[in-house]
Every structure is written in C-alpha cells, then in structure tokens.
Amino acid sequence: AAEVRSFTMRGFLLRMYDAVARAEQDVMLGLARRQMLTRLAGEALGGLGAALVYVALGVLLAVAAIPLAVAGTAVLAIRSGQTSLGNLMYATNQLYEEGLYFTDFLEFCEQAEGRVSGERGAPMPRSFERIVADKVSFTYPGADAPALREVSVEIKHGEIVAFVGENGSGKTTLAKILSGLYEPDTGTILWDDTDLRQVDPDLLRTRTAVIAQDHTRWPLTARYNITMGTGKGEPALHEAAAVAGADDVIARLPHGYRTLLDRRFKDGCELSGGQWQRIAVARGFHRDADLLICDEPTAALDARAEHALFERIRTHADGRTVLLITHRLASVRYADRIYVLDRGLVTEHGDHDTLMALNGLYADLYTLQASAYR
Template sequence: MADEPLEIGEISLSDWHAHMGTMTEAGFLSIARRLPSLVRQALTLAWRASPRDTAATIVLNLLGGVFTAFGLLATTGVLTALFQDGPTPDRVRAALPSLVLVAAAAALGTAVQAGAGWAQSRLEPQITRQAEERLYGLTSRVDLVAYDDPEFHDSLQRARIRGVSMADSVVSSAVDVVTALVGIAAVAGVLGVLHPALLPLLLLAVLPDAWAAVRSARMRYGTLNSLIPAMRRKWIIADLLADRDPAAEVRAFTMRGFLLRMYDAVARAEQDVMLRLARRQTVARLVGEALGGLGSAVVYVALGILLAIGAIPLAVAGTAVLAIRSGQSSLANLLHSTNRLYEDGLYFTDFLDFCSDAERRLAAPRPASPPERFERISVVDAAFTYPGADGPALRGVSMEIKRGEVIAFVGENGSGKTTLAKILAGLYEPDSGSVLWDDVDLREVSPEAIRERTAVIAQDHTRWPLTARYNITMGTGKGEPALHAAASVAGAHEVIAELPHGYRTLLDRRFKDGHELSGGQWQRIAVARGFHRDADLLICDEPTAALDARAEHALFERIRGHSDGRTVLLITHRLASVRYADRIYVLDHGKIIEEGDHATLMSLNGLYAELYTLQSSAYR
C-alpha cells in the first residue's frame, strides 16, 4: 500500500522540473534597464511612508559622498608634501594642513553617514506597516468570487509570503544603491582628476562579479516562483499536521502516516529543485570570481606601467591606490545592493502585481442606492457558474420574496440553495439574469449597501477567535439590550452566562483563558449574530443543523412568527419546519422545479412530496 502513487491534486511533480528548464533568464542589460524604475517605486513608497526620513536619508548620503571625495583629494596633498625633497620634520610640517583636512573630512563623513543610517532604519518599520495595511485592506475588499479562483490564491500567496515583507528591504537596497553610486561618483571624480585612464580599469575589476550576482538572483527567483504551487500544497499539508482544528481527526482516522507521506513527496521534490539551484548558483559565482580576479590583476599591472613610464607621479599613484580601493568597495556595495534590489524587486513586483490585480477585482463604484424599504426582492432568470467549475451551479432561476414573508428553499445536497442565497445577499453576482430590489437592479447598487441591509446565518459559519460579545456584535455597537435580546433568540445567552467571564470570554482555546464551545453552542452564537444585525432581509442557511430539539423548536417558532416583522429566507432540510412558510421553492440541479405553499406542493406529488413523506415516515 505504501507504494501506491499519491494523488496530489493540481500539482504534478514533473511539471515543476519542466518549468525549471524553460525558466527565462534576463540578461544584464534588461536588469540595468529595470533598475531606475525599481528605485523610483521604492523611493515613492518611502516618501509616502515618511517624507522627512526619506529626505534626510538622501541628503545625508549625498553629503557623505562629498566628504569622501574631499578626503581623497586632501590625501593627495598629504602625499605630495611627504614625497617632497627636504628634511623630514619640514615635510611633515608641510603635510599638516592637508592632514587636518583629511581628519575633518573623515570625522564629518562618519557623522553624516551615521545620521543617514539612522534615518534609513527609521524608514523601514514605517514602510512595512504601510505595505501590510495596503495588502490586507485589499484582500478583505476583493469580490468574494476571487477566493474561488486558484490564480488569485497563488498571487496572494506570493504577495503575502515574500512580496509584502520585501517593501522595506527594497527601499533599503535602493538607498544602498544610491549611496554606493554617490561613493563611486566621488571616487570616479577623484580618479578622473588624477588620470582618466584609471576609470575604465576600475570597471573591469568588478563587472564579472556583477554578471555572476545577477545571474544567480535570476535563477533563485525563477526557481522559487515555479515552486509556489508546490509550496502552497506543502503548507496546507503542514497545517493539517500542526493545526488544532484537524488534530482530532488526524488521530481518529490515523492519518499521520498518510499525511507525512504526502508531505514528504512534496518536500522531497522541492528539495531536489533547491539542490540543483545551489549547484548552478555556485558555478555562476565561481566563474564570476575567477574573471573578477583576472580584472583586478590587469588594473594593478596598468597602474605599475603608468608609474614606470612616468605618466603619473608617485603621490598620485599612492592616492590612486587608495581611491581604487575605496571605489572597489563602493562598487562591491553597489553590486551587492543592486543584486539585492533586483532580487527583492522581483518579489516586490509580485506584491505590486497582486495589488493591481486585487484592485481590478474590486467592484467598480456604483452610484445607485437600494430602496429604503423594499416591497419585493426578485430574482429573474439568474444563472451562475463558479470560476473554473465544470457546470453551472444555478441555471435560469426566478423567484421572489415580498416584504415580511417567510420563504423557504429546499432541495437535495448540491442543488444550489446556498449559492442562490449568497446571490441574494450580494456576495456573488449572477453571470446572467438579474436581482431586483423593487425596481432597482443590484448591478447598479454597491454590493456593500446590500450587505448592510442583509443578515446571513451561514451554513459554514466562522468560529471567530474573538470574545463572545464580538462573536455576536461583530464590532458594531448597538448596546447591551440589543446584544442580550439577540443572544436569547437562539439560546446563546444561557450558554454565555455559564462562561467564566460571560460575554467577555475569549472563544479561542489556543490562548490562555480561551474557552471552547460545543458545535451546537457555536451554532447558537451564529444565530444570535444573524439576529443582532437587525437587517431587512434575514437569510438562515441551515440554522438548526447542530441545535438540540428544544433550541431548534424555539428558533423555528421565532421564524414562523416572522421574527418580529423581518423578511426571512429559510434554507433547511427539516421539512416539518418549512410547512408554515409563505412559499417554498424546491431546487434541483441548479433549477427551481416546484414552488408554492406546503399544501400545493404536497398535491403536486413531486420531489417535495417525496422528501416530505420520506422524512415524516421516520416519525410514524
């Protein structure tokens, strides 16, 4: 049995390897072309986070460069004085003024750079906060249907796992790039003054390294990107192995071995890909460093020749060595930070791409508002297909609810009841057909406005890791009486009264003093939440599946009494409870096949009559 091949859903292991092979590798030039826009984006981000710290970082870094150049030029003065003919004390005395300048430039340069470093590290947390707020502001606003789209999840994962955390390091790297460029400009200026032939030689020493660094960054990014679907799968399995919710079933169904085997299959394939990457990166780095060493040798030989043929005096050659050293370290910094900026920039682009994708998935602003007090909600010929699904979940559905009515949806599992309810709640939009509140088409109304007026007791309600109070009020403040009234409807009040801290008890066992409820107790809270919202339209999707007989009876009595004047849409498999509905719609494979009140449907002798008879015979 251990050899039986594993089904790992959408992921085929061989696909990743194939993807690795066809990975595109950008050339050095295309990277150089992208740098300015990356630096610009990073600085825009920084400016938005804090104009003051951004300005301080840039100005202080520029000043640092000025002091570097100044110090190098003063060094030539020192060396010239020292290499003069004459007695040593005189030469030292002659060098003193230049020495003071060198010391002053060094001291000022250090102070200014410390200031720049401070401003830069102040920027980082501010940028991180802003980027995270932007990300989660968007994830919670996109149309619900995006969450049924695997591409959205991939792109969200990329943005969330690495992209968003790259915002601050992209800015840091961009600042480092600018700093290194300023340092190089200072050195290049000094070298240019000393002897122009030294400039191209300097470049020669470092370009091979640049090539290797960029190549290796590209490889890494391409590899990690192709691994994203696999890693997601691995994280999902890891959650199953480590989270609290599935912990009991993992044990009850003795799933441990099976899950670990699945985890291992994905992790091993990922490991192979990473090992291959490490090898290719090492080769690239070795080649780069060998060529770089060769370049350095050429630089020093050339300097020796210039000195030998008397093209430059000894003092200048001495300064040139110092300047080349300083230039090389600036260039090394430039490479390092360019490389980082490029690599982080690739991830950061994922974040920016996700943001623009998410913005496209936001509903366009719509001016119309739903009627203050609807008389009738109607669905006309609505069809809906989940993204990527094989067939439609709803096909040509028409129905209506009048103000104050209790309407019921019944039908077998998967017939489309929840989907239709979500369309009525403004959570999904039909692909064709329309939903009307009186004469207003919901396509012209902001979905938010519909949701404000609708309360949903969801079939798969969330167990919010919040206090009991927030689990019912959802952060809206309507006061204690409203809270208690809503809690009483489904018997949630008596559950909460027994908790150690009453309404202030945290309903999350993962935290100290957190408390867990039973399935039915959770459902009572979910029902209370729906009633607390006090909306025009109350949608109850299987509100009693987990309730005991007494709580169920009390709730249905409440609904039957039209829940204090509310309009109610009830979805339930307990057919005895829908007898009293004003109208019952029977769904089958995404279509409404029967409608009418209980007596009408029974006399039709169709699906409803069959299901009802089946259920009631159990009680006879």
C-alpha cells in the same frame, strides 16, 4: 489531533511530510547546482579574460612599448572597472528579481480597480416590496464549472422563502449573492427597482442579517458575540438571546454575558458546537434587519432548540422577511415558496403542495426523510 489519532493517520502524515520535504530538497539542490555551474563558468571566463589582459600588459611592458607608469595605471583602471561591472551585474539581477514581484503588484492593482469600479451613489431603498434575482450566474474564481447558472428567484416582503437541494447545489452561494457578499458574474439583483450594483455594499449589509452556515466563533465576550459592537441596549440583547435559546447557554456561564468565549483567556469558556450555533442565531436576530438569511441555522441544535427556532421563524419571525436554507424538510413545509436547487439550477419552485404534486426532486427528498420517521 483527536482526528489524527482516531483515523490512525500518524504514519500517513509523516510519510506525506517526508515526501514533501524530499521534493523541496530536490528542488533546492537542483537550484544550487545550476547556480554553481553558472557561477563557475562566469568566474572561469572572467579569470581567463583578466589573465589575457595581464599577459598582454606584461608583453607590452617587456618589449617596452609602454612605460611602467602607464601599465600601473592600466592595472588600477582594470581593477575599478571590474568592481563597477560586478556592481552593475548585481544591480541588474536585483532589478529583474524585484520586477517579478512588481508585475504581481500591478496585476493585483488592476484586479482591485475592477472590483471597486462604478459609481455607487444610489441610495438603498428604505424598505422593499420584493427582492428579485434575475438570471444570476456565478462562478467561483479558479473553478471550472459555474456554481449558479441563470438562477431567478423572488422574495416578497414578509414572506418565508426556502432554498432546498443537495449538498453543493448552490444554496449558500445564492444566499451570499442576495446579501451582497458576492457579486453575480451576469444577471441582476433588484430590491424593488434598485439594482444592487448601484448601491454601496455596506449599505446593503446593514439591511440584511445572515446566520451563516460557517459562522465565526469570535474570541470575544458572549455579549459582543451577539451584539457585534452595536449598541441597541439590554432589552434587544436579551430578546435575541431568548429567541435563539442562547439565554440558557449564557445563564450557565460563570460570568454571564461578560464571559470570554475562548479558553485561551483567563476565565474564558469554550462552548459546544450547538451552543455556538445558538449564539450565532442570536447574533442574526439581534441585527433586526429587513431580510434575515438563515443558512442551516439548526444543523447543530438539539431537537427542542430546533423546534423552538423553526416555530419562531414560522410565525414570521416578527414580521421579518426570512430566507431559510435547510435540509430539515419538515420545517420547510410552511414556507410561502420553496426553490429547489440542483447543480446550480433552480429546477422546481412553488409551495409544499405544488412541489409534492410535481413528484420531482423535492417530493423524492421529502418522502425519503419522512419515511425515516414512520
């Protein structure tokens, strides 16, 4: 609501609402009108038919072609016939309407089947020497252009690999594919020799930790926001919190780790954007996975917290393999390999010095950012 006020959007929103309401009203009126006309025509035809039958019956009675008892029976038969016909029409109508939903349901089932198909019995490798994405393409459902086009990257065990590139270049999409959240349309992801298509995605997810760009703010206690229900014990919890600087945040909460992080609850607290990000980072480190994916982990962090986190990542994050996505190019310098993405393509890769010598997009962006600090 603050944004509505600061952009003085009240009038605009009300006008939009008005327009939508009017359009809906027009559609409903049109529908009612059509319904009424159809019903009118139907009833008129029905009435006409009934009148003709009754007149015919009357005439037959008048000329004494049939006895009164037969005419009476005919009237009863016509009455019950009419009711049955009405019921039939109603049932047919209902069938048609439900049928429309049924087609949707069948389509849904078909799609769902396509997604779970295939035996996924292969065991997840215990560890990995290298993760390779080979010519991976991906298009979001309903999107016109692919988000990734034949992208190939490689992450070796113990390395820090960085993805950089401008907004919308496909960094987050590639990270989600590497962590098994999305399946590529074409191309393969290999952990050593295991094709991830053959592995149960849940198994893969236990091996990767993702600090997501759009992390969720769970309405749970601070402890559960970090542990996510995994019982690794107190030391692991405190260590993860310390790495992310979340321990400072939690120390200031009224009930420490037991504080509910949602103001809708009694004694709940709301955190600031950067405080939430520290919690999200702690969550990623607590998972203790082989591959740690950090997607913009510092966008909301203050200078000190950012420095501390990158320092931690730079010292190889305690032997973890790290995939780092960030726009802070100063902290990418130390990565073992940097992939530059541009509109869904990997356009450059190599370490910092190689890319600077290449004088391409990376060098441009780096120089631009560095010049601001001179």
